[in-house]
Amino acid sequence: MTTIAELPPGFADKVLSAQSTFRSVMSAMARPGSVQRIVPMAGAPGMMMRGTAAIALTLFDHDTPLWLDARMTESSDMVKWLKFHTGAPVIQDSTIASFALVSDGALLPPLERFALGTSEYPDRSTTVIIQVESLDAGPSYELRGPGIDGVATLQASIKPSELFERLRFNETLFPRGVDVVLVAGDAVVAISRTTRVVNKGS
Amino acid sequence: MNAPAYNFAYLDEQTKRMIRRAILKAIAIPGYQVPFASREMPMPYGWGTGGVQVTAAILGPQDVLKVIDQGSDDTTNAISIRKFFAKTAGVATTTSTEEASVIQTRHRIPEAALHANQVLVYQVPIPEPLRFLEPRETETRRMHALAEYGLMHVKLYEDIARFGHIATAYAYPVKVNARYVMDPSPTPKFDNPKMDNCPALQLFGAGREKRIYAIPPYTQVVSLDFEDHPFEPYRFNAPCALCGAENSYLDEIVTDDKGSRMFVCSDSDFCEGRQAEGHHGALSAAPYKDKAQGEAQGKDNG
Numbered sequence: 001m002t003t004i005a006e007l008p009p010g011f012a013d014k015v016l017s018a019q020s021t022f023r024s025v026m027s028a029m030a031r032p033g034s035v036q037r038i039v040p041m042a043g044a045p046g047m048m049m050r051g052t053a054a055i056a057l058t059l060f061d062h063d064t065p066l067w068l069d070a071r072m073t074e075s076s077d078m079v080k081w082l083k084f085h086t087g088a089p090v091i092q093d094s095t096i097a098s099f100a101l102v103s104d105g106a107l108l109p110p111l112e113r114f115a116l117g118t119s120e121y122p123d124r125s126t127t128v129i130i131q132v133e134s135l136d137a138g139p140s141y142e143l144r145g146p147g148i149d150g151v152a153t154l155q156a157s158i159k160p161s162e163l164f165e166r167l168r169f170n171e172t173l174f175p176r177g178v179d180v181v182l183v184a185g186d187a188v189v190a191i192s193r194t195t196r197v198v199n200k201g202s
Numbered sequence: 203m204n205a206p207a208y209n210f211a212y213l214d215e216q217t218k219r220m221i222r223r224a225i226l227k228a229i230a231i232p233g234y235q236v237p238f239a240s241r242e243m244p245m246p247y248g249w250g251t252g253g254v255q256v257t258a259a260i261l262g263p264q265d266v267l268k269v270i271d272q273g274s275d276d277t278t279n280a281i282s283i284r285k286f287f288a289k290t291a292g293v294a295t296t297t298s299t300e301e302a303s304v305i306q307t308r309h310r311i312p313e314a315a316l317h318a319n320q321v322l323v324y325q326v327p328i329p330e331p332l333r334f335l336e337p338r339e340t341e342t343r344r345m346h347a348l349a350e351y352g353l354m355h356v357k358l359y360e361d362i363a364r365f366g367h368i369a370t371a372y373a374y375p376v377k378v379n380a381r382y383v384m385d386p387s388p389t390p391k392f393d394n395p396k397m398d399n400c401p402a403l404q405l406f407g408a409g410r411e412k413r414i415y416a417i418p419p420y421t422q423v424v425s426l427d428f429e430d431h432p433f434e435p436y437r438f439n440a441p442c443a444l445c446g447a448e449n450s451y452l453d454e455i456v457t458d459d460k461g462s463r464m465f466v467c468s469d470s471d472f473c474e475g476r477q478a479e480g481h482h483g484a485l486s487a488a489p490y491k492d493k494a495q496g497e498a499q500g501k502d503n504g
Contacts, residue, residue: 014215015209015210015215016210016262016263018215018218018219019210019211019218019260019261019262020262022218022222022259022260023260023262025226026222026225026226026229026260026403029226029229029230029418030229030403030418030419031418031419058219058222059219059222059223059226060219061216061219063220064223098223118347119347119348120343120344120346120347121237121343122231122234123224123227123228123231123234123236123237125227127226146232146379146417146418146419146420146421146422147229147418147419147420147421148420149401149419149420150420174381175231175234175381175382179226179227179230192229192230192418193230193231194230194231194232194379194418
């Protein structure tokens, strides 16, 4: 039996680590496509990356219903860690989730299954956090939109490879839509619902 | 042992998480007002409770904070908020626009160009630009949902019909990223062009009205206007009486009861910087200072 004592730890300094992590995520969201680093260390259970763990400790709590992909749901260590450190309710129904954690892009469900917000309240949508292989090597993507001075180039190896095609539904849905946060280790890139891929190189 | 009286930056961590989530949504949907559970702050509504909560949620020990009130670093509101964060967060404070990493502002955008590593936090009294045209929140929300902004243009048109020009001089409505009409807070319309394509992140907090909204960096911000009545920033036609600047926003200061007045830069850091560089205006204090340095003859007004 796993006792609480065996769980990986949270932040050593809750207050300042959360602040520093938030600033990285805020910069990422404000400048889509730019790679931000998460500095504070926290224990991360199982397949959870360092950056994902830090974001979870910074943004999740009892007010944020959380949806996990199948692989994460199966890992009881992960669910216990999330429940113990954040108190976020883990739910099955992705359409009411505040956050979704996807450990493997192959397990990403159709994006329409997440909360997209309403026309009156587009903020009531799911922020999807996807763990990816790399955010500094791989195919290059050219991004445009608010937060980007002209064109931003992102080099990343992302699963699913057609993620950006799938995110194009944000274009017609706006202001509804989902915001995506990509994590690779301690690197974070945000793709907000206003970000458009203009050119996909190889 | 003395336990610290407050959490870092005053707010508790649960509140900060809630505000931080609202900020992320606000950035993702430029110009959209995100509702948040605004807390009571140790200052009255109207003194910047919204801006203070946003600043408290983003501030870290490495930040350098500047607070301005109508452009000035040395008014009561600016000084008390600066001291509040110096005390509760122990952050360094500055009056220099260039050196600051977080600038909280009431009703002005600094004259000096902002850079990419800065965050500008606005204090907002009424976040809803349509509120005076339509008092019902359910209706304004619907209007934003449908991007139904005809009413705002009618209001600007009525200005033209009555005065011959768009008489709205502050809180001049803007359209953000070609979608949401947004209240830029009661900044003079002189400042509106600075919001467009700004390298810094702009966050807006309204405490009493419980709304947070944002303009990401490099985002299009257009002041509403008409083809035949284009938007024009307004400025008093005078140089600053202290530093001689001809391109800054001016405050009008009444100097006696006989109608005399002087115009000075509203941005105190900008004005002092120019004076330090040797620029002088018509009423520059320099002659007085020279005299004080010379003989001890005090200039007695009495």
